[in-house]
Amino acid sequence: MIQNQSRKWLLHLKDSIPQGAYGYSISMYSIALEGWRRGLKLKFINENRRKSEVYYSLTYKDREHRFSVSRGDKVTNEALKICRNKHQTKEYLLRKKVPTPQGKLFKKENSDKDIIDYAEELGYPLVIKPVAGTGGTGVIANIKNKDEFIEALSYVRNDLNNTEVIVERHFDGRGYRIYVIGDQVVGAFDRIPANVIGDGENDIKTLLKLKLKERDKNPALFRRPIKIDREMKNLLREKDYTISSVPKQGERVILKTTNNVSSGGDSIDVTDQLTDEIKNIAINAVKAIPGLEHAGLDMIIDTEQNTGVILEINSMPSIRNHLFPNEGIARDIPKALIDYYFPETKSESYKGKPLFYFDFQTVFDVFQQGKAKEIIIPDAPQGDIVAKTFIITSSIKGVDYAKSLRKKARKLKVNGYVKFIKHDKISLVLSGSSQSVNQIVEEIKGHSFKRDGILEVVEKKRNTPVQIGFDIINMPKARNLTDGYYPVRLRSGNGSSKPKRKSNVNKSKDNLREERDYYKQEFMKIKNSNSWKATKPFRKVGKLFK
Numbered sequence: 001m002i003q004n005q006s007r008k009w010l011l012h013l014k015d016s017i018p019q020g021a022y023g024y025s026i027s028m029y030s031i032a033l034e035g036w037r038r039g040l041k042l043k044f045i046n047e048n049r050r051k052s053e054v055y056y057s058l059t060y061k062d063r064e065h066r067f068s069v070s071r072g073d074k075v076t077n078e079a080l081k082i083c084r085n086k087h088q089t090k091e092y093l094l095r096k097k098v099p100t101p102q103g104k105l106f107k108k109e110n111s112d113k114d115i116i117d118y119a120e121e122l123g124y125p126l127v128i129k130p131v132a133g134t135g136g137t138g139v140i141a142n143i144k145n146k147d148e149f150i151e152a153l154s155y156v157r158n159d160l161n162n163t164e165v166i167v168e169r170h171f172d173g174r175g176y177r178i179y180v181i182g183d184q185v186v187g188a189f190d191r192i193p194a195n196v197i198g199d200g201e202n203d204i205k206t207l208l209k210l211k212l213k214e215r216d217k218n219p220a221l222f223r224r225p226i227k228i229d230r231e232m233k234n235l236l237r238e239k240d241y242t243i244s245s246v247p248k249q250g251e252r253v254i255l256k257t258t259n260n261v262s263s264g265g266d267s268i269d270v271t272d273q274l275t276d277e278i279k280n281i282a283i284n285a286v287k288a289i290p291g292l293e294h295a296g297l298d299m300i301i302d303t304e305q306n307t308g309v310i311l312e313i314n315s316m317p318s319i320r321n322h323l324f325p326n327e328g329i330a331r332d333i334p335k336a337l338i339d340y341y342f343p344e345t346k347s348e349s350y351k352g353k354p355l356f357y358f359d360f361q362t363v364f365d366v367f368q369q370g371k372a373k374e375i376i377i378p379d380a381p382q383g384d385i386v387a388k389t390f391i392i393t394s395s396i397k398g399v400d401y402a403k404s405l406r407k408k409a410r411k412l413k414v415n416g417y418v419k420f421i422k423h424d425k426i427s428l429v430l431s432g433s434s435q436s437v438n439q440i441v442e443e444i445k446g447h448s449f450k451r452d453g454i455l456e457v458v459e460k461k462r463n464t465p466v467q468i469g470f471d472i473i474n475m476p477k478a479r480n481l482t483d484g485y486y487p488v489r490l491r492s493g494n495g496s497s498k499p500k501r502k503s504n505v506n507k508s509k510d511n512l513r514e515e516r517d518y519y520k521q522e523f524m525k526i527k528n529s530n531s532w533k534a535t536k537p538f539r540k541v542g543k544l545f546k
């Protein structure tokens with residue numbers, strides 16, 4: 001398994017991708033984040049699309065560009081339609097003499113016999129793939145004989161229900177994904193098919209579980225399983241293996257025929273290894289499609305012969321594996337794209353300053369609930385920005401104090417949070433304009449010191465990005481009614497959920513007090529819930545969206 005130390009990810013994306021944007025959504029989020037951090041106005045648009053394909057726009061002064069995934073509006077609808085059809089893409093490439101494997105399209109009315117006869121005529125090894133497939137689904141490569149081809153054809157046409165398929169020659173070489181913007185190749189990575197490496201002790205099934213745990217540490221691969229399916233079992237059977245077999249120490253066992261990362265492959269950056277000849281093939285392939293300004297290419301490269309063939313072109317490719325490769329140097333494609341669409345913002349660098357990011361999950365949840373057509377993200381803080389962390393110990397219970405800090409921070413437009421470490425100890429993160437942050441710091445260390453019972457304030461370095469907004473994390477619950485918090489619900493000995501009664505002369509007053517505190521606590525539960533927070537924009541109409 002590739003070790004973490006072989007990765008060189010982008011520092012400005014470290015801790016900047018919220019879990020709600022992991023996986024395919026990284027492409028959309030990272031480009032939106034780059035533009036937003038530069039000071040562009042960021043708007044999300046609800047058109048009932050998948051999470052990773054939500055439309056968003058970036059605006060600089062009076063110029064707006066609209067995006068979906070990594071495709072901006074400089075890519076025309078004509079180009080999008082051509083690239084979605086693998087056979088039509090191949091025809092455009094051939095017209096411009098861009099190398100692509102020899103093959104043929106078969107439609108629904110073609111029988112399996114027609115396809116098998118063509119395969120025998122063309123000769124092995126072959127590849128079969130659906131005409132309109134995405135993400136490598138249904139692509140079976142390096143089919144060596146008729147029996148394997150019949151098996152693959154049945155799988156693609158019957159099991160996956162892809163009745164229109166392409167059969168083409170298999171081209172030996174490395175399978176690269178190359179990203180082209182204009183006349184430049186800005187990123188390329190090699191792909192190793194899904195695999196495990198033996199340790200001489202664990203069986204393949206266990207090794208696969210261990211690998212999936214490692215993949216989950218990569219934001220691009222988070223919760224992207226490697227499925228145990230017919231293809232995997234067939235490959236293992238060729239080696240006289242099953243998922244219960246124990247590979248030797250250091251033995252790499254290939255589990256899939258395709259090297260697509262979505263199907264479990266490993267990505268390795270190779271941008272610096274591409275020759276000018278290979279780069280020219282990639283650039284010419286993009287130019288062969290009318291209206292295609294930038295795109296991702298699947299290319300098989302014979303490094304010994306310094307040549308290659310284009311397998312397909314994706315006008316709306318994911319860039320997540322360029323940003324978070326399993327091995328090698330990450331490529332800053334979001335920067336290259338924003339430079340391309342907004343060249344006048346190149347000098348608007350946020351590097352070297354405290355970084356911010358925004359929550360996307362709430363935006364998507366609001367869209368899913370149908371409560372907004374557009375959401376405009378508040379502008380990223382600009383100017384003289386600072387970020388500070390404090391550990392504060394107090395002699396009093398800290399809930400009210402935390403709320404007062406939140407109120408001050410929101411009033412001064414300072415971002416961060418209060419996080420309870422213990423009932424009397426909090427971590428306070430502040431990030432925003434130096435003037436506003438210092439105002440809060442002076443209050444903490446100044447006149448409010450005695451009033452709020454502060455015993456100690458320890459300042460620590462803050463290098464981690466901060467999410468915009470301000471909230472309280474880990475709000476503590478009371479252990480009894482004298483703790484000073486809204487109390488937890490009390491239960492009587494018979495299992496009733498009504499508040500306990502005290503056996504003293506003030507019983508009725510105590511009951512009323514406990515009932516009051518109980519309903520306060522229930523209200524706070526609702527107020528602190530995700531659904532309440534998600535609908536906050538609708539209770540303050542016009543603040544975030546229209």
